[in-house]
Amino acid sequence: MSDQTLLKLDKLSMQFGGLKAVDELSFSVNEGEIVGLIGPNGAGKTTIFNCITQFYKEYQGNIYFNKEDEMLDLKEYKVTDVINQGLVRTFQNLELIPDLSILDNILIGAHNQFKTGIISHMLKTPKARKEEKILKEKAEEILKFLNIYELKDFYVKGQPYGVLKKIEIARTLMSNPKMIILDEPAAGLNDKETDELQEILYNMKDKYNTTILLIEHDMGFVMNICDRIVAINFGKFLAMDSPQNIQSNPQVQEAYLGKDD
Numbered sequence: 001m002s003d004q005t006l007l008k009l010d011k012l013s014m015q016f017g018g019l020k021a022v023d024e025l026s027f028s029v030n031e032g033e034i035v036g037l038i039g040p041n042g043a044g045k046t047t048i049f050n051c052i053t054q055f056y057k058e059y060q061g062n063i064y065f066n067k068e069d070e071m072l073d074l075k076e077y078k079v080t081d082v083i084n085q086g087l088v089r090t091f092q093n094l095e096l097i098p099d100l101s102i103l104d105n106i107l108i109g110a111h112n113q114f115k116t117g118i119i120s121h122m123l124k125t126p127k128a129r130k131e132e133k134i135l136k137e138k139a140e141e142i143l144k145f146l147n148i149y150e151l152k153d154f155y156v157k158g159q160p161y162g163v164l165k166k167i168e169i170a171r172t173l174m175s176n177p178k179m180i181i182l183d184e185p186a187a188g189l190n191d192k193e194t195d196e197l198q199e200i201l202y203n204m205k206d207k208y209n210t211t212i213l214l215i216e217h218d219m220g221f222v223m224n225i226c227d228r229i230v231a232i233n234f235g236k237f238l239a240m241d242s243p244q245n246i247q248s249n250p251q252v253q254e255a256y257l258g259k260d261d
């Protein structure tokens with residue numbers, strides 16, 4: 001982990017009609033950190049993710065992303081360009097093609113990395129074939145890291161949820177992300193799958209130099225895996241601290257449990 005800021009939210013606000021879903025929220029994520037974003041239902045977590053990834057553009061305030069020591073103002077980038085800067089998101093609803101193999105699903109996600117054009121690939125020129133081979137080797141290495149290499153030629157259809165989640169993570173790793181944004185990675189997983197995912201995310205930062213920002217309702221998971229946690233309520237910043245300090249923070253406890261009168 002370093003002190004280098006990778007992502008910085010500066011007074012982010014987002015309004016839906018009369019409702020302030022995010023209210024002057026500021027926090028930063030450092031390179032190499034795993035940061036959890038927590039808050040009760042409707043606190044604004046998903047809206048924040050949609051602003052960071054530029055799916056929503058109508059926000060106030062600024063979102064900066066560090067690219068080679070230059071803080072890019074993400075508002076100047078389209079959703080697809082944000083991905084090209086190294087900021088990649090996975091979705092709660094997995095977007096995979098059921099009737100293709102696991103390996104093909106991962107390679108499809110990586111087609112934007114081809115340097116040779118589509119015609120070269122259709123004609124299978126030597127350059128295009130070399131490029132495909134390199135990407136395939138990369139995909140296979142990622143599948144090994146995620147412990148699903150032996151399933152690579154199986155259809156996605158019928159795979160358990162835990163495997164689907166890994167395929168989604170594999171697709172994000174194919175784009176060499178600097179930062180991965182995960183929306184409820186542990187949702188729908190059983191205890192064993194949750195433990196394994198925890199280990200994978202933890203090892204990922206060493207092997208692939210990723211920084212992670214995640215939303216998760218499973219507090220055990222968040223507490224175990226995160227270096228720091230940002231707690232919000234009604235779109236407002238409550239605290240950013242270590243898991244232990246967040247757990248004992250009276251404002252956070254009140255947001256989750258309600259105030260005793």
Ligand SMILES: Nc1ncnc2c1ncn2[C@@H]1O[C@H](COP(=O)(O)OP(=O)(O)OP(=O)(O)O)[C@@H](O)[C@H]1O
Nearest residue numbers: 016019020021039040041042043044045046047048
């Ligand atoms: N597209 C939208 N149009 C109108 N209101 C919205 C929209 N998206 C979210 N909201 C509202 O903004 C607030 C924040 O919602 P958001 O989904 O960001 O919260 P959340 O913390 O992700 O909730 P959850 O934990 O339940 O997923 C809520 O009051 C929600 O009803």
